Amino acid sequence: MIRVTMIEDEKEIAHFHSLFLKKVDGFELVSKALTFEEGIQQLKTFKPDLLLLDVYIGDQNGLDILKQVRLEERNIDVILITSANDTYTVQTGYRFGVIDYLVKPFTFARFKEALQRYQAMRQETQQGSFVQKEIDQFIQRTEKASAVEKRSFPKGITxxxxxxxxxxxxxxxxxxxxxxxxxxxxxxxxxxxxxxxxxxxxxxxxxxxxxxxxxxxxxxxxxxxxxxxxxxxxxxxx
CATH class of the missing domain: 1.10.10.10 (Winged helix-like DNA-binding domain superfamily/Winged helix DNA-binding domain)
Known part of the structure; x- marks a missing residue:
């Protein structure tokens, strides 16, 4: 079971994302934070496998949590779930190793796709070592998925x-x-x-x-x- 923490400051959105998560097999929501400080504390307490992270958290920036997680070398994977679609946010997310980027509003199908893609990635990387061909296949699939995600446009842009x-x-x-x-x-x-x-x-x-x-x-x-x-x-x- 993949243990998940969610940091989202809007209660209604957090509720719907929790319902989405329940519909995908293999995932368990172990904690849910509505504030920046609460989120930091829950990551330390629950040590999840996956973090669903909003960027706009009150007057603070969720990217600072992402940077802190990487600085502390925590073994946590991150999916950004946000209305932020500006160049800086997208590039920062990529550079600090987010495994997916969902722009609000999105469908359950896209949410499920992100989780199942992550699930498959975890399974593929559990073995002790890899030959070059296996690494190439994994990297190419990741790059292809990123290219597809770049097709997404914000609300109001078709x-x-x-x-x-x-x-x-x-x-x-x-x-x-x-x-x-x-x-x-x-x-x-x-x-x-x-x-x-x-x-x-x-x-x-x-x-x-x-x-x-x-x-x-x-x-x-x-x-x-x-x-x-x-x-x-x-x-x-x-």
């Missing part, structure tokens, strides 16, 4: 619309495009387009250049960044 805009930028190559030009190329409304461009900028998928005019207000123009091209190459499923 895959189809995002890919349509990214494709328009990709087709322009190195040519800068204004929002008006992208609006015409994609037939997406001005308000929606601005929302997606803000999201792409936060994820470093685009480059933004502010153009100043002799007369009139300055304006932004955009083109696809190298990171955006890599994302499009890996996730071009539309």
């Amino acid at each position: 895959e189809v619309t995002a890919m349509r805009i990214l494709h328009a930028l990709a087709e322009a190559g190195e040519v800068w495009k204004t929002a008006a030009e992208l609006e015409e190329a994609t037939t997406i409304s001005h308000v929606s387009l601005r929302k997606y461009l803000r999201f792409f900028d936060e994820q470093s998928f685009i480059q933004k250049d502010l153009v100043y005019l002799t007369h009139g207000r300055p304006f932004n123009r955009y083109r696809l960044s190298e990171q955006g091209r890599e994302f499009l190459d890996k996730n071009d499923f539309v």
